[in-house]
Amino acid sequence: MNMKIKGPVIKFGNNVDTDVILPGKYLTLVDPHELAKHALESVDTDFPQKAKKGVVVVGGKNFGCGSSREQAPLALKYAGVKCVLAESFARIFFRNAINIGLPVIECKGISAAVETGDELAVDFEAGKVENVSNGKKFQVEKLPPFILEILADGGLIENLRRRMNKK
Amino acid sequence: MIEKRIKMNITEKILAKASGKKEVHPGEIIDASVDMVMVHDLTGPLAVEAFNKIGVQKVWDSQKAVVILDHQVPAESVKAAELHKMMRQFAKDQNIRIYDVGRGGVCHQVMPEKGHVVPGTLIVGADSHTCTYGAFGAFATGIGSTEAASVLATGKIWLRVPEAIKVNVTGRFPKYVTPKDLILSIIGRVSVEGAIYESAEFTGPTIKDMSISGRMTLCNMAVEMGAKNGIIEPDEITRKFLEGRVKILPDFEALRSDKDAVYRRTLDFDVSKMEPQIACPSSVDNVKPVSEVGNVPIEQAFIGSCTNGRIEDLRLAAQVMRGRRVKDGVRALVIPASQEVYKQALDEGLMEVFTDAGAMVCGSACGPCLGGHIGLLAANEVCVSTSNRNFIGRMGSTQASVYLASPATVAASAVTGKITDPRKLETKQ
Numbered sequence: 001m002n003m004k005i006k007g008p009v010i011k012f013g014n015n016v017d018t019d020v021i022l023p024g025k026y027l028t029l030v031d032p033h034e035l036a037k038h039a040l041e042s043v044d045t046d047f048p049q050k051a052k053k054g055v056v057v058v059g060g061k062n063f064g065c066g067s068s069r070e071q072a073p074l075a076l077k078y079a080g081v082k083c084v085l086a087e088s089f090a091r092i093f094f095r096n097a098i099n100i101g102l103p104v105i106e107c108k109g110i111s112a113a114v115e116t117g118d119e120l121a122v123d124f125e126a127g128k129v130e131n132v133s134n135g136k137k138f139q140v141e142k143l144p145p146f147i148l149e150i151l152a153d154g155g156l157i158e159n160l161r162r163r164m165n166k167k
Numbered sequence: 168m169i170e171k172r173i174k175m176n177i178t179e180k181i182l183a184k185a186s187g188k189k190e191v192h193p194g195e196i197i198d199a200s201v202d203m204v205m206v207h208d209l210t211g212p213l214a215v216e217a218f219n220k221i222g223v224q225k226v227w228d229s230q231k232a233v234v235i236l237d238h239q240v241p242a243e244s245v246k247a248a249e250l251h252k253m254m255r256q257f258a259k260d261q262n263i264r265i266y267d268v269g270r271g272g273v274c275h276q277v278m279p280e281k282g283h284v285v286p287g288t289l290i291v292g293a294d295s296h297t298c299t300y301g302a303f304g305a306f307a308t309g310i311g312s313t314e315a316a317s318v319l320a321t322g323k324i325w326l327r328v329p330e331a332i333k334v335n336v337t338g339r340f341p342k343y344v345t346p347k348d349l350i351l352s353i354i355g356r357v358s359v360e361g362a363i364y365e366s367a368e369f370t371g372p373t374i375k376d377m378s379i380s381g382r383m384t385l386c387n388m389a390v391e392m393g394a395k396n397g398i399i400e401p402d403e404i405t406r407k408f409l410e411g412r413v414k415i416l417p418d419f420e421a422l423r424s425d426k427d428a429v430y431r432r433t434l435d436f437d438v439s440k441m442e443p444q445i446a447c448p449s450s451v452d453n454v455k456p457v458s459e460v461g462n463v464p465i466e467q468a469f470i471g472s473c474t475n476g477r478i479e480d481l482r483l484a485a486q487v488m489r490g491r492r493v494k495d496g497v498r499a500l501v502i503p504a505s506q507e508v509y510k511q512a513l514d515e516g517l518m519e520v521f522t523d524a525g526a527m528v529c530g531s532a533c534g535p536c537l538g539g540h541i542g543l544l545a546a547n548e549v550c551v552s553t554s555n556r557n558f559i560g561r562m563g564s565t566q567a568s569v570y571l572a573s574p575a576t577v578a579a580s581a582v583t584g585k586i587t588d589p590r591k592l593e594t595k596q
């Protein structure tokens with residue numbers, strides 16, 4: 001994974017839950033590309049279309065709250081979401097996203113500093129976030145090295161395979 | 168020489184033991200050994216796929232993993248049937264215990280009933296309501312499918328030791344006010360993100376007197392305020408429930424929070440003057456007394472789920488519905504949380520009460536709670552439910568509304584056809 005990401009923002013509010021990210025009725029779909037067609041459709045029917053070009057999702061507080069369904073971050077990743085930034089994350093979503101190789105980072109104050117359509121640049125290793133459109137910059141708490149490693153490997157399974165083979 | 172020892176709460180004590188340390192501190196990241204992992208029919212298949220990619224042949228310990236089919240049982244589609252088949256095969260190949268259709272019920276009810284929850288252990292489950300097992304003094308938290316695969320392969324998980332909040336509860340519950348009303352009231356005050364990453368420890372005289380069923384309702388919904396786990400110190404009530412289910416019970420003394428253990432904050436609740444509570448659409452913290460919601464007609468009433476599908480809940484609902492009829496135009500669904508609860512309800516004559524009232528009793532499973540199987544809602548319909556989430560689209564149409572309340576409130580609402588404070592229903596003469 002490239003630890004520097006740049007893309008246009010699609011912004012959401014607080015408490016975006018996993019039922020909204022991917023409703024329960026789609027949980028029998030196994031192909032992540034099929035899941036992606038329904039990502040966030042309950043709040044924005046055009047989201048899957050808009051995300052195709054590669055976007056950065058910005059959320060408010062408690063992004064990804066609710067169910068532990070990993071299909072939620074999977075749907076976002078395969079829809080074209082390059083990374084998710086939020087004021088805070090629900091812990092299961094946060095872990096799930098990292099585990100499937102979707103970069104996520106907590107960034108206090110981000111909601112007020114970006115609008116949908118702004119260009120955002122994120123450097124995960126340096127912990128730097130910049131709204132290229134208006135010049136606002138943030139220094140965020142860096143992810144611990146072992147999490148950056150999981151992301152760099154593309155997810156927990158790839159990371160585990162590499163570590164177990166090393167042994 | 169007096170050994171200087173850090174004061175720890177029960178969650179910290181369990182995490183210290185699980186990571187082979189004398190002490191742990193909030194914020195610290197630990198590498199912990201897992202005592203039990205659970206997956207179900209919606210999270211299991213992704214876990215199996217991920218497990219197969221890791222390159223190991225066998226799970227780390229087949230005695231420490233459980234598969235439960237509960238979300239879409241009996242299979243509601245060919246797709247679900249294929250996923251169930253996959254889980255049965257995996258369980259067989261790996262020699263893992265599986266609770267199939269008709270043998271178990273809702274995972275969080277089945278796990279303690281069948282003795283898979285032991286106080287003081289570390290349990291992870293690929294379901295967000297895994298935190299329910301904190302009711303037995305276990306550290307239990309929800310994880311995703313890929314992480315479950317990793318645990319199945321290694322028996323290990325990294326965890327950040329959470330800061331703790333203490334919820335101190337006093338007073339006696341008035342009639343028709345239940346632990347569900349208490350937890351809704353707590354979430355209403357704390358908010359859906361107010362306990363994010365934290366451990367929520369429930370304590371105080373009311374908790375010490377509370378049944379296992381009520382404690383499970385509290386811990387079950389800890390995740391709805393963002394908490395990593397909910398937990399209650401195990402005691403004689405815990406012992407009574409687990410005896411005959413769990414082979415060896417640990418020493419409960421070692422699982423008490425130290426007197427001077429550190430909490431980020433303490434919240435006090437007195438239930439003695441509490442009214443029945445309800446979470447209005449579409450957030451679990453949009454809580455008010457039932458008496459303040461006004462005239463809200465309903466189309467569906469659901470009594471069941473891992474939050475409120477136990478025998479006590481069914482007894483309470485039956486007490487309200489006995490001799491009454493579900494209002495015309497309302498469909499009432501009653502789903503016992505497990506086969507054990509189902510049988511008990513049959514023995515006690517509760518099924519007759521529900522059937523006579525015109526309610527539909529369905530087989531033990533998650534049912535309409537997650538909107539993926541039976542009992543879905545159409546646009547503009549209203550459901551009052553004993554379950555745990557009222558998010559947009561949770562139980563079907565994105566234009567439907569879900570209210571969350573206790574079994575007494577849901578039963579009373581089913582009878583009157585609108586959201587009703589159970590205390591307002593006159594006792595049947």
